[in-house]
Amino acid sequence: MSLVNATVEFQTDLDSFGEGVVIAHDEETGGLVIRDDEGIHWRGVEDHVEVILPPNEQAAHAG
Template sequence: MSLVNATVEFQTDLASFWEGVVIAHDEEAGTLVIRDDEGIHWRGAEDHIVVILSPNEQVAHAG
């Protein structure tokens, strides 16, 4: 399953974690590219992330 557009938490080093949106996912290689709120890209392995909101989940907002 592609993780493109998923909101994820990713580890940047041993003690640092950030959130971002997956903008590219190579399912065969198990790698992805994530863009954080500041527009910075992180490239790494999909086993170093935690999915917060999958791309097929929809969030309803009260109007």
């Protein structure tokens, strides 16, 4: 299942975490690109994020 548009929590440092939206997901490799609230892009893998809001629920909460 693609995580594009999912809101996720991700580790930014040893003791720091951030929250952002997945803007790209390679389902074969598990690679992700996440954009945080400040517009910064983070790269990681799906095993290292926690889904806060799945992509199919984003539309239900919009507007």
